[in-house]
Amino acid sequence: DVKVTQSSRYLVKRTGEKVFLECVQDMDHENMFWYRQDPGLGLRLIYFSYDVKMKEKGDIPEGYSVSREKKERFSLILESASTNQTSMYLCASTTGQFSNQPQHFGDGTRLSIL
């Protein structure tokens, strides 16, 4: 089974801090995604990557950046955390260049910015 592991289940940080969320997948998937999930808004795509060192902006990239130095690892960076970035963050991966593959999700990181 594909395993997508997010480094922390719960994280509390302060306003203005630089925050790193890490995601690792063990199935050699080409594509990785970062979403945030907020009540009533569903999942919104922040960034995605289809290859090492490649990245594309999703629907809400402002305030975030990403890094993909190795195929299995995709990091989400909050450059200067703000309270409106308090949310559940979900990482996912898929294989292949077509959209007919399921996404495999980690269990999420619930991030609180104080």
Add this chain to the structure above:
Amino acid sequence: SQQGEEDPQALSIQEGENATMNCSYKTSINNLQWYRQNSGRGLVHLILIRSNEREKHSGRLRVTLDTSKKSSSLLITASRAADTASYFCATDAPNFHSGTYKYIFGTGTRLKVLA
């Protein structure tokens, strides 16, 4: 917003009853997927239906797709307490510039199955 919408937002039924939830989307698609999310966990893939398919079954799940109405429905038959979860649809959205694609998720339906 490109997001899809699901209807109803919340649904509460008795064990053994059927649960139907609907998804509407805005752009043309190649595939539509349904996912389940248990409380505090990540999403789990349930079923994928291609744009040229009208109906698909998997165990107690039945998915229909109407591309002319840009809508899909998920039916869970003979529901169980363990089906209590949130359910999301996701559609693909190609990025022709880069040759990649992303997924657009609906806002979800919270299903509660009472024992």
